[in-house]
């Protein structure tokens with residue numbers, strides 16, 4: 247992209263400590279290198295693979311338990327636990343249990359107990375609170391200050407506790423998690439950039455709230471689309487059965503051999519992008535398509551609209567994973583270039599999402615496990631696909647509640663976990 251560097255700042259709030267809001271400068275470049283090397287790059291993902299496999303297995307066992315008891319499950323809740331555990335363990339070696347759930351539920355209960363209008367305002371304010379972390383007071387936002395302060399206080403206490411634990415016992419989980427890495431940079435003398443404690447806290451708040459919700463929203467929508475389309479479900483299952491079989495659980499290394507599953511995930515992200523718009527700012531004036539764009543012009547890219555544009559996509563409103571199956575080898579390069587311009591669920595360029603590979607793997611194995619191991623019963627004929635705005639993204643208006651029924655015999659179920667590598 248010719249203008250990538252020029253539009254690589256968001257400049258939302260100049261004094262916030264976050265990574266997401268950081269201008270394209272020294273702090274951003276320093277942190278980006280650090281997180282790619284230690285969390286999102288190929289080698290780091292290889293190191294953390296066993297964490298994700300372990301969490302997938304726990305989630306699977308939990309669903310087996312629900313199936314045995316003939317209980318229905320809220321897919322959002324299951325996905326939240328699985329993805330939350332993965333991201334929290336990769337970040338600071340802890341599962342997404344009590345405390346983080348508590349901070350989340352303080353926020354949840356404040357929102358739930360509010361009327362519709364207040365609910366919408368609160369969701370937007372909480373979004374900014376996450377972006378700004380501890381800057382809300384400085385900005386003088388007085389609306390619902392008490393509610394927001396309660397959530398911030400909880401988060402701050404939790405992060406202080408985790409920081410202290412890591413300070414006292416570095417590598418306590420037997421590996422260098424992201425908190426260990428950031429703490430050693432914070433305490434070290436020779437780092438290229440002097441980060442502060444607030445940088446560390448703001449970074450984790452963004453990871454927890456940005457990273458978990460995005461994956462959870464995608465899992466919900468994609469499962470809903472599959473359950474509503476039995477032909478797609480059947481084709482997916484045939485592919486997984488023939489590649490993975492029934493004697494072990496799907497794993498990340500299977501994904502390159504499951505093109506239809508990959509296509510289903512991509513289609514879920516196209517039709518229901520959890521980040522529907524991105525915001526950037528032009529650092530310098532420039533000419534685009536014969537027009538002069540002055541410096542500091544804000545740029546909003548409507549990913550949602552681009553990925554549903556009938557000029558780019560055939561039957562744009564239909565869930566058709568086949569569109570992502572590349573037909574011939576010679577066409578691949580051409581298709582890749584074309585898609586880089588119209589398929590943007592993770593944004594793009596220097597400020598594109600650094601966690602796209604991690605997310606494709608987490609989404610692929612989660613949806614893959616749900617399809618490989620269970621039939622899903624719904625109440626009524628079809629899942630209700632109504633949506634609603636939650637802050638800036640479109641989520642399902644009604645909970646996706648499904649009842650899992652195991653597809654496998656008792657013996658197969660038992661072996662599935664024992665034979666995991």
Ligand code: HEM
Nearest residue numbers: 266457460461464521524591592593594597598599601605
């Ligand atoms: C389905 C999953 C996800 C989607 C669709 C998604 C999408 C996005 C998008 C659209 C952006 C803005 C890109 C741009 O401006 O061009 C972004 C940025 C970002 N995402 Fe994600 N994201 C996902 C998961 C995650 C996860 C799991 C994490 C971390 C654990 C994460 C961390 C970040 C960070 C740190 C940024 C800021 C990057 C920067 O400013 O350079 N995302 N994401």
